[in-house]
């Protein structure tokens with residue numbers, strides 16, 4: 001930087017050399033002395049090569065620190081909302097990644113199942129590696145977007161591709177209004193209350209519904225096909241009355257008659 005910005009003619013040697021070779025700078029970035037060549041030299045002035053370490057890295061570190069501080073402040077002053085506790089029995093939950101990953105998620109839809117690793121691993125890792133290697137591949141001194149058509153085009157194409165995929169992902173995400181229930185039975189309010197009680201009482205420590213739950217007791221995913229609500233109600237009150245020495249605790253003294261009935265209604269609906 002220091003060299004390029006030196007005023008023309010300041011250094012007598014430059015003036016002499018510039019006079020001998022007008023209109024062109026001497027290859028060391030020193031502008032020639034005469035006016036028109038000086039103008040040209042300004043236009044073509046080489047952008048100052050800034051050493052990556054420590055100069056550039058220092059600037060980057062400051063920006064990273066500022067971003068980190070802002071993030072911490074956001075976390076402190078705007079409570080980060082948590083989603084409800086994961087519920088394996090919910091049939092209305094539409095799993096979607098955070099918005100900034102939506103484009104990868106959408107990309108996955110365009111790749112045949114057998115080639116899934118291409119979209120989940122090869123492309124992201126390859127792209128990450130390319131970003132890391134970029135400073136070694138692109139050694140040109142030019143920084144401006146217009147002077148680097150290849151890099152600029154690649155960036156524009158990639159960013160608009162990602163934006164397009166994101167928009168597409170948002171448009172194809174079903175509304176979580178409830179009526180869009182994908183799997184599992186529709187529950188009436190009584191059964192829904194029973195479902196919540198089932199979670200609160202941690203029945204899933206011993207029982208499995210769908211993919212989640214313990215294996216001490218029998219799986220209850222389709223318990224409604226084996227037992228009706230009346231049977232389940234009686235059983236929940238006192239399992240040992242039906243299965244002598246049952247390891248399952250009785251709920252007669254822990255839940256009201258109404259609550260046991262709600263759970264029985266819920267379980268009987270699992271068919």
Ligand code: HEC
Pocket residue numbers: 198201202203204205206207216217218220223226227232235236239243245246247248249251263267
């Ligand atoms: C400590 C483990 C345990 C817990 C907790 C538990 N269960 Fe059970 N449950 C069992 C076992 C074991 C059985 C199998 C029958 C037996 O041995 O009594 C069973 C059987 C059942 C059955 C009958 C299934 C069938 O097909 O015959 C139902 C319904 C049931 N449990 C519901 C519940 C509900 C609802 C809760 C929570 C309120 C619950 N269980 C909590 C262990 C448990």
